[in-house]
Amino acid sequence: MIVGGDGITVDGAGNPANPLVITAKPAPLVVADGDCITLSGNGTAGAPLSAAPRLDPNPANLLACGPDGLVVTGGTGGTVATACGLTGDGSTGAPLAAAVAQWTAACDLDTEGGQVYCDSAGQLRADPPPKFAFYTDNASQTFPATEVPAGSDVPIIRPTxxxxxxxxxxxxxxxxxxxLDMDFNLPANSGAGCGIGPDDMQYVVNRGSTAGTSVHNQVSKTWHRVIPAGGTLVEPMQITGLRGSGGATYTRIQWGINAFVWVV
Structure with missing residues (x-):
């Protein structure tokens, strides 16, 4: 007795009138889909094996199956549509690129150009813009006639x-x-002066025989400071009296502090 195994069929009795016929029978083809490919058919003439791409139905998906294969949709002829900030369509002749302006400055772009950054929300950011600020304070203070100090750079008031x-x-x-503007009363043969910090800014004398009242002159001084990022500076203006003689007195001090702040 003859029995066929897997994929083998046996027919006939094994005699001249009914000989044995052994036929190979193909086993059925087992197919399994993947995440991106769908398989169908069993490999026979009536059901040939075929594969098709599986496309995510998300409306934002730009991938499609065209007559010539997979394409990226969204533009003319299967190219990419662009909006503000981008040029090109993703093709070989017009690759995607940043839309930039022409560098017109006389200096070198490679060494003087600013930077572009990507923030936590995925937006492009440039270098921080320049900033400017202005601060000021001023006053006019009167005093009873006060003798001008005879020494040098003697502190009187210190506004900030x-x-x-x-x-x-x-x-x-x-x-x-x-x-700084300080008013002096100058008896005959007297003198007086004033200063800002360690600098003597003015000195006046009366060599005549009569007194001079409210003798004054405005002086100015400028200096540079640096403030760290996000910092605060309390800037003093030390006003001094100096070289007082002959009974000279001061009766008024007018002062002003101005700060011009640049961040570039």
Missing amino acids: LTILNPDGCREAHVLVNVD
Whole structure:
């Protein structure tokens, strides 16, 4: 007795009138789909094996199956549509690129050009813009006739100005300008002076025989300061008296502090 195994069939009785016929029978083809490919058919003439891409139905998906194969849709002829900030369509002749302006400055772009950054929300950001601020304070103070100190750079009053750096990223450069005007009463053969910090700013004398009242002149001084990012500076203006003689007195001090702040 003859029995066929897997994939083999046996027919007939094994005699001349009914010989044995052994036939190979193909086993059925087992197919399995993948994440991106769908398979069908069993490999026979009536059901040939075929594969088709599986496309995500998400409306934002730009991938499609065209007559010539997979394409990226969204533009003319299967190319990519662009909006503000991009040029090109993704083709070989017009690759995607950033839409940029022409560099027109006389300096070198490679060494002087700013930077572009990507923030946590995926938006493009440039270098922080320049910033400017201005702070000022001034006053006119009167005094009972007070003798001008005979020494040098003797402190009288010390006003201050609070200056803020408006930028939390970069240090600020500050030009501090101060003005001082002090009124002196000068008896005959007397003298008096005033200063800002360690600097003697003016000195006046009366060599005549009569007294001079409210003798004054405005003086100015400028200096530079640097404030760290996000920092605060309390800038003093030390006003001094000096070289008083012959009973000279002061009766009024007018002062002003101005701060010009740049962040670039």
